[in-house]
């Protein structure tokens with residue numbers, strides 16, 4: 279079984295996916311971490327992020343490995359764990375350029391589709407482009423201010439700066455971020471994290487066996 283959780287930036291996708299995955303006893307998969315890792319490696323190598331051919335050649339030369347655990351995903355390049363460097367404002371600023379490249383999207387999608395079921399997948403297009411056959415689909419939203427206030431607890435910048443960056447990233451990510459027609463949309467603005475996880479679990483099809 280595949281459950282998809284898509285949504286706008288900082289809407290709670292990874293925290294909710296992790297909670298749902300732990301409740302179900304399955305892994306969750308953060309597609310955004312692969313886009314972030316591709317961006318970080320491109321920035322570190324001094325590549326122009328809009329040059330798909332250069333970036334893909336670089337990614338093929340140093341294969342990324344997504345470790346999809348229910349407690350939290352990690353991304354490795356050989357023995358180096360990139361995870362702690364993936365949520366910087368520098369990566370935030372570059373990642374939408376990388377995520378707009380069709381070649382990079384195909385590279386990420388190929389890695390995701392190779393994963394063994396069951397799992398909970400979170401991102402922007404999990405329920406539309408990547409796993410249209412998913413058993414249950416959810417789409418998380420919240421106002422830019424609420425999302426910025428939450429993210430301000432994890433970033434050194436202030437709320438207005440984070441809010442402006444989130445709104446800009448939503449705009450750049452619009453193409454791949456439409457909810458699936460069969461997704462349940464959850465506005466997380468007035469819910470706790472546990473409340474959102476409970477709403478997702480309540481919306482799952484009854485399990486057999």
Ligand SMILES: Nc1ncnc2c1ncn2[C@@H]1O[C@H](COP(=O)(O)OP(=O)(O)O)[C@@H](O)[C@H]1O
Nearest residue numbers: 287288289290291292293428466469470471474
């Ligand atoms: N419903 C909620 N209520 C309060 N805080 C939340 C809620 N959902 C997520 N958070 C917090 O908001 C922040 C961003 O959530 P995260 O899961 O990283 O979002 P995303 O994966 O969509 O970027 C985290 O600090 C998380 O704990």
Ligand SMILES: Nc1ccn([C@H]2C[C@H](O)[C@@H](COP(=O)(O)OP(=O)(O)O)O2)c(=O)n1
Nearest residue numbers: 287288309310311313373377401402403451
């Ligand atoms: N399936 C996905 C996942 C992420 N992306 C892009 C869009 C986002 O700006 C970046 C980073 O995604 P991520 O989910 O880590 O970002 P947020 O935590 O929501 O801020 O990658 C995408 O285009 N498609």
